[in-house]
Amino acid sequence: MLKKIISLVLSWTLITGQPIFAQGVAQLNIGTYLHTVGSSLAADRFRPLHMRYFSYDIEADNFQLLLDKGDNKDIEEPELKEKTKVLMEYFQIGLALPNDKFWVNLRPDAPDQMMDPELEKTDMGKVMLEADLQLKKDTAGLTSPQTPQGKAYWDKLYKRAGELFGTENITIPTITRPWIVPGEIILRQGEDSAYIFKANMKVMLEHDYLNSQSSGPNSKPLTSNYNFSDPRMKELNEYSTQLIRELIIPKLTKEVNSSKRYASLRQVFFSLVMARWFKDTFAGKPGQYAKLIDSHNLNNLSSKEAWSKTYYFNEYKKSFEKGEYNLKEQIHTPAGQMIRSYVSGGISVSSAMMAESTGSYKKSEEPEVSARKQKIAKIFVEKLLKGIPGLTAETILE
Numbered sequence: 503m504l505k506k507i508i509s510l511v512l513s514w515t516l517i518t519g520q521p522i523f524a525q526g527v528a529q530l531n532i533g534t535y536l537h538t539v540g541s542s543l544a545a546d547r548f549r550p551l552h553m554r555y556f557s558y559d560i561e562a563d564n565f566q567l568l569l570d571k572g573d574n575k576d577i578e579e580p581e582l583k584e585k586t587k588v589l590m591e592y593f594q595i596g597l598a599l600p601n602d603k604f605w606v607n608l609r610p611d612a613p614d615q616m617m618d619p620e621l622e623k624t625d626m627g628k629v630m631l632e633a634d635l636q637l638k639k640d641t642a643g644l645t646s647p648q649t650p651q652g653k654a655y656w657d658k659l660y661k662r663a664g665e666l667f668g669t670e671n672i673t674i675p676t677i678t679r680p681w682i683v684p685g686e687i688i689l690r691q692g693e694d695s696a697y698i699f700k701a702n703m704k705v706m707l708e709h710d711y712l713n714s715q716s717s718g719p720n721s722k723p724l725t726s727n728y729n730f731s732d733p734r735m736k737e738l739n740e741y742s743t744q745l746i747r748e749l750i751i752p753k754l755t756k757e758v759n760s761s762k763r764y765a766s767l768r769q770v771f772f773s774l775v776m777a778r779w780f781k782d783t784f785a786g787k788p789g790q791y792a793k794l795i796d797s798h799n800l801n802n803l804s805s806k807e808a809w810s811k812t813y814y815f816n817e818y819k820k821s822f823e824k825g826e827y828n829l830k831e832q833i834h835t836p837a838g839q840m841i842r843s844y845v846s847g848g849i850s851v852s853s854a855m856m857a858e859s860t861g862s863y864k865k866s867e868e869p870e871v872s873a874r875k876q877k878i879a880k881i882f883v884e885k886l887l888k889g890i891p892g893l894t895a896e897t898i899l900e
Contacts (some may be wrong), residue, residue: 608815
C-alpha cells in the first residue's frame with residue numbers, strides 16, 4: 503500500500519511561525535492495544551508522542567489531528583503544543599520534498615554521497631544521520647562475542663571457517679551493511695482522513711533490500727559488490743551473511759521499533775507515512791497543503807542552528823576504523839591451540855571489499871617461528887598498504 507516511504511530511511515525537520523498547524527489537536531493513549539516487542543528490550547523501551555490520525559477539509563483549508571501520547575506521562579499543554587509543532591514539521595517536510603529525497607548512506611568510501619542536498623538543509627537530515635550512525639554502532643555491538651547472539655555468531659562462523667580452511671591462518675571477512683526500511687503499515691483511509699493502526703520499520707542487509715521488489719524501480723539490483731579470488735572465502739562470507747540475518751537482524755529490528763535511541767526516528771516515520779497518504783490523496787487539488795506537495799519549498803523549514811554532515815561521517819569513520827570492539831580469546835581444539843581475534847570495523851586491502859566486522863583465525867605456533875613469519879608478513883602487508891591512510895602493518899597483524 504505504502505511500500506516505499508524511506509530508503510535507508512530516517513528523518514525529521516524544524517519550522518516556526520506556522521499557526522495553521524495548531525488547528526485541531528487531541529491526545530490518545532492506545533498502548534494497551536498496540537503490538538508489543540520483545541520483553542528483553544523493556545529497560546530501553548519507549549513510545550514517543552506520534553501522529554495517529556489526520557483529516558483535511560479542502561474547502562476550509564484546515565485539518566484535525568489526533569496524537570498518540572505514547573509513554574509521555576502527564577504531559578502538560580505547553581509541552582504538548584511544542585511537540586505537536588515538531589510532528590507537524592516532519593509532516594510538512596514530507597509534503598514539500600519528493601519521496602526519493604529521504605535517504606542517508608553512511609559508508610567509509612563515499613563521504614560525498616551521504617544524503618540528498620535538499621535534505622541536508624534541514625534538521626531532518628541530522629536526525630537521519632544520527633540514526634544511521636547508531637544503527638552501524640548497534641550492528642557492531644551486537645556481533646561482539648560478549649553478547650549472547652554475538653557469541654553464537656562467531657562460534658558458528660569459526661566452526662565453518664575450520665571446516666573450509668582447516669588450520670590455515672586467515673582473516674574472516676564479514677560484510678554487513680544494514681539498512682532501515684519500511685516494514686508493515688496498516689492504514690485505514692477515508693475520503694479525506696486516515697488513521698494509522700500500525701507502522702513498523704525493519705532492518706535489512708543492503709544486498710537483500712536492493713535485490714527486493716520493495717526497493718523500488720529506481721534501485722539497481724546488487725549482484726556482487728565484493729569479489730573473492732578464493733571460492734572458500736566467498737562461501738564463508740555468504741555463510742556469515744546468513745548468520746547476520748538469523749541472529750543479528752531480528753534484534754536490530756526490535757531495537758529500531760522500540761528502543762528510546764530510535765524514538766525520534768519513529769516519530770518521523772509515522773509523520774512520513776501520513777504525508778505519503780496526503781500526497782496520494784490530495785495531489786493536484788486546491789488548498790495550501792496540497793500546493794506544498796513536491797514543491798521543494800523549504801521556507802521556515804531549514805535548520806535554525808548550523809550542523810555539519812562531516813561530523814557524523816567522521817564519527818562513523820572513527821567507529822569503522824577503530825572498531826567497536828577488539829578482543830582476543832584462546833581456544834583449545836582437537837587441531838591444537840587457537841587464538842581468536844574479534845574485531846569490529848576496518849578496511850581491507852582491496853578497495854572493492856569493505857568489512858564492518860572481521861575476525862582473525864589463527865593457529866598458535868612456537869614463538870620463534872611465529873615471530874619470523876610475522877616479520878615476513880609485515881613486509882608484505884606494508885607494501886600492500888602503501889598509500890592507504892590510517893592503516894599500518896601492525897594494525898593488520900595485531
